[in-house]
Amino acid sequence: MARHLPRAAVTSLVCASLFAAPMAGVALADPAPAAPTGFSWSPGQVADAPRLSSMDNFRDVAGTGAGYTGFGGEHLNKGVFYRANAFTPNDADLATLGGLGLKKVYDLRTDPEVAAKPDRLPAGAEYVRVPIISGDITNAARKLRSPAEAVAFMENMNRSFVTGEAERAGFKKLLTDLANSAGPQAFHCTSGKDRTGWTSYLLLSLVGVSRDTIMSDYLLTNEYSAGSIAAMRAQIAQAYGEQAAIIFTPLLGVQASYLNAGITALEQQYGSVRNYLKTGLGLNDATLAKLALRMLD
Structure with missing residues (x-):
């Protein structure tokens, strides 16, 4: 039974996949405030983010091709903010990353995750730790006994991005730094889907x-x-049996209900993304304006 998986095995699963990383409930932001006087930003490169074999979830927050559009149909600036899974590129991908001119890389992982896979950064990029998750998530994950419990686990994690004091403090620091630091920047967790996904949701909203x-x-x-x-699912099945793989498969990817759970909690407690950013995270109008200015043409 999956509940007998040793703690070390579950730690590996959680660190390697759960934190690698809805529709009708997505809360749209209020109109962006005017940019503060004296602040300007020149968009970075407009090429698509490279596909990396050793960091498969590396991508541009602004999208691919023409990119995503925001208020008034304006295209988001590409080459400004990147999202990623664990920043552990092979030599070839490290060279590719070096061509992006990254100035800062924000690591959102816990201490055990960082210890398991330390970041490897291109020259010129500053490493910044902004741990998001609090509590013993490994102990909770190892108790899962069904796929339904695994789904609920992921939904509860997304709710914690709204309800958790430590989580909100982490997102406040991350977004503040993104707003006030010049040049292309990247943020990541382990799978690039949960903490990283919530950050992207906030920026796009x-x-x-x-x-x-x-x-x-x-x-x-x-x-x-x-x-x-x-590959991760196959490893679990081989090491611990097919039943364990069935139980833990929901931890490996994403489902709409995961993000929707966080969004519903946000709407219930704060009403809108902007109110969450201002009241829940304590970000001021100037910081939000800087973020918006960096992201929009």
């Missing part, structure tokens, strides 16, 4: 990206990381 686009972007993890998800 802030500038008025449509609810359908936001969800489609969230679900792209299942496409980008399909190979690594399948």
Whole structure:
């Protein structure tokens, strides 16, 4: 039975996949405030984010091709904010990342995750730790006994991004730094889907990206990381049996209900994304304006 998986095995599962990383309930932001006087931003490169073999969920928050559109049909600036899974590129991908001119890389992982897979950054990029999750998530995950419990576990995690004091403090620091730091930046967790997915949801909502686009972007993890998800599931089945793989499969990718759970909690407690950003996270109008200005043409 999966409940007999040793703690070390569940730790590996959680760190390697659960934190790698709805539609009608997506809360749209209020109109973006005017940019503060004296602040300006020149968009970075407009090429699509490269597909990396060793970091399969690396992508541009602004999308691919023409990119996503926000308020007034404005295209989001590409080459500004990148999202990723664990920042552990092979030599070839490290060289590719070096061409993006990254100035900062924000690591949202817990101490055990960082210890298991330390970041490897291109020259010129500053490493910044912003741990998001609090509590012993490994102990909770190892008790899962069914796929339904695994789904509920993921939904509860997304709710914690709204209700958890430590989680909100982490997102406040991350978004503040993103707003006030110049040049291209990247943020990541382990699978690039949960903490990273919530951050992307907030950024896209802030500038008025449509609810359908936001969800489609969230679900792209299942496409980008399909190979690594399948490999992890196969490893679990081989090591602990097919029943364990069935139970833990919901932890490996994303489902709309995960993001929707967080969004519903946000709407119930704060009413809108902007109110969550201002009241829940304590971000001021100037910080939100800087973020919006960096992201929109």
